[in-house]
Amino acid sequence: MRRADHGHVVVVGGGICGLATAHELVRAGTGVTLLEGSDQLGGLGTFFAWRDRWVERFYHCVMPTDDHLLDLLGDLGLRDAIAWRPTRMGMVVDGRAFPFNTALDLLKFTPLGVLDRLRFGAVSVLLRRLGRGKDLDRTRTEDWLRGLYGDRVWELLLAPLFGAKFGARFGDVPALYLWQRLGREGAVSVRGYPDGGYRAVIDALRASIEAGGGVVRLDAPVRRIGVTGGRARITLDGDEVVTADRVVSTLPLPSLRQVADDDLAARLPDVRLPYQGVVNALFFLRRPLSGHYWTPVVRSGTEFDGLIQMTPLAGVDPYDGRHLVYAMRYTDRESALFQEDDAAVAARWTAQLLALHPGLRHEDVDDVRVFKAPFVEPVYPLGYSSRRPPVVVAGTPLLLATTAHVYPDVTSWNSSVGLARRVVATLAQAPQPVPG
Ligand SMILES: Cc1cc2nc3c(=O)[nH]c(=O)nc-3n(C[C@H](O)[C@H](O)[C@H](O)COP(=O)(O)OP(=O)(O)OC[C@H]3O[C@@H](n4cnc5c(N)ncnc54)[C@H](O)[C@@H]3O)c2cc1C
Structure with missing residues (x-):
């Protein structure tokens, strides 16, 4: 060449x-x-040895709109190695679990009053369109969403839900950030996961760089x-x-x-820029939870504010027959939680997961691991x-x-x-x- x-x-x-x-x-x-x-290569997408498997430290999936990534996977001959599956969303509010995918789910979503449910549904359907042509980069997320959804929906649901990502500062983040996310994922979304996990992609990239004469150290x-x-x-x-x-x-x-x-x-x-970090606990369970890929957990006495269940996306084979659930909390790297010992976080979050799922017993939890990353992304001004x-x-x-x-x-x-x-x-x- x-x-x-x-x-x-x-x-x-x-x-x-x-x-x-x-x-x-x-x-x-x-x-x-x-x-x-x-x-190890892979950064935030990297993996750890779990028994005789390799498991991602932080949950990852591919979206059908990930054009750049899919092109790259094409270069590497891995495009067909992505298994696509429809995934669904749940929501836990005040300790009660709800499916959160269809109009009927929304109608049965009792944490909001009937009028707020209707308004939530109508605005959510139109939200992407409502943002077009607006200077959302200079509009606070709170100002935009409060105006559209109303005070109650903002305070009861949206502030805790999206605040999970940026903490108390979420309301100040440009609304453009959220608007872009709406274009990438919805409640019912087809998601992809690479055969062989993210390690397969990382290994293929390294092999391609080295085959072309590059040096990887x-x-x-x-x-x-x-x-x-x-x-x-x-x-x-x-x-x-x-x-x-x-x-x-x-x-x-x-x-x-x-x-x-x-x-x-x-x-x-x-x-x-201030940066958000993350604390992730991985629960290897002997039985599945709800079957929802993503479940925000709002005002339910947990320190984690969301759960990602890998079984609907990747099945149980990558995890030696176990159901892998990630619990996450985005937080500043200086926070007490981030600084805390992994074993203490694992023990406390296990107790919180069990309290949240009365059907889940201690013996259903086969193993727990905790990983932290100090820099996930900036809190954009x-x-x-x-x-x-x-x-x-x-x-x-x-x-x-x-x-x-x-x-x-x-x-x-x-x-x-x-x-x-x-x-x-x-x-x-x-x-x-x-x-x-
Ligand atoms: C919990 C979580 C869930 C996510 N979910 C998804 C998802 O579902 N789908 C998706 O596409 N993305 C997801 N992401 C985002 C994605 O992981 C990141 O956007 C992406 O990995 C960032 O890649 P990067 O190379 O910019 O940074 P990083 O991955 O942070 O890589 C930086 C690298 O630099 C190395 N480094 C640091 N200091 C030095 C030094 N002094 N010398 C040499 N090397 C150094 C680090 O070890 C690291 O390997 C998620 C991230 C997190 C944390």
């Missing part, structure tokens, strides 16, 4: 964005070294990034230095700030579309490809692959950086 003229590129971070960037660069004939700090945490003579200078453990014509960082912006040297840090965009940092850090060989760059798209493997493509196209066109 002919080498492209943007020389050798180092990609920092081996999550989906880094893997997809390296894959696209190799396809364009560019020399690539990918540096991943941990001992694990256990290679980047400690410093600087610029010397217009080239990137990347320092690893043991003072090993790697130089490159360009470097693409997929690290969350706060992590990048920690490794950028003073000169480079001064050139980084001055965008300081109003008007973020015009404040979103550019991909190219001017005057340097550094390009940014992070979750802070995918907005207003939903943070997902799909948007990360789309971003990777944008970054590679930018690299191909961007003039050489001014020497530093």
Whole structure:
């Protein structure tokens, strides 16, 4: 393959964005070294060994609208390895479980009064259309939804439901974020899960990068990034230095700030965003729960605010016959919950899951694991579309490809692959950086 003229590129971070960037660069004939700090690729989509299986630490699924990701899977010969299934949604409010999929479900949804149920149904059907042509990027989610649904629906249902994602700050997030999500998923949605799990996709990406001459290094945490003579200078453990014509960082912006040297840090965009992290507990159960893929849990005495049941999506084979349920709570990495010991979280959340499901007995819980991630996505401020940092850090060989760059798209493997493509196209066109 002919080498492209943007020389050798180092990609920092081996999550989906880094893997997809390296894959696209190799396809364009560019020399690539990918540096991943941990001992596994996949980032937030990574996995752990459970008995003789590999299981994702955080729940993941593919949506039929994930065009960038599906294209990439096509390149890897994995498009047909996605099994698609219709999935349904439940809702637990004040400890009571409800199906939440059809008009009839809504009519029977007693946490809301009859008029509010009707209004909820009508507005929900029209919501996507109602957002068209509005400046939702500069409209607070709370202002938009309160206006449409009314105070009671906002306070009883929507604030706790969507607040689960961004905590108390949810009302301030641009309504555009929610509007984009409506385009991606609904209550009854067809979802996909890769045969062999996400590990199969990650392994195929690595194989493709290496087959194209790229280098993939694990256990290679980047400690410093600087610029010397217009080239990137990347320092690893043991003072090993790697130089490159360009470097693409997929690290969350706060992590990048920690490794950028003073000169480079001064050139980084001055965008300081709070980030949400997540705590996930995985329950391997001997019996299924409700059969709903997604169930928000509202005001029910639990610290987790939602459950994802994998059985309707992936069956029980990937989990040695067990029913895998993820319980999640999005939270700040400084919160007491995030800082708490995994075993304590596992014990308390198990008790909460049992209390929520009186039919579930302690002996039905075969195993529990807890995983945390400090950076899932930024809490976007109003008007973020015009404040979103550019991909190219001017005057340097550094390009940014992070979750802070995918907005207003939903943070997902799909948007990360789309971003990777944008970054590679930018690299191909961007003039050489001014020497530093
Ligand atoms: C609970 C949860 C559920 C989700 N559900 C879905 C879903 O259903 N579908 C979907 O498509 N998406 C889902 N997502 C979102 C998706 O996982 C992310 O959007 C995507 O993985 C982000 O990829 P990334 O490569 O940008 O970042 P990351 O995955 O965070 O990758 C960054 C990588 O950089 C590495 N790194 C960090 N510091 C250094 C360093 N100093 N040196 C070298 N390497 C370093 C990290 O180890 C990591 O591998 C979910 C996320 C979470 C947390």
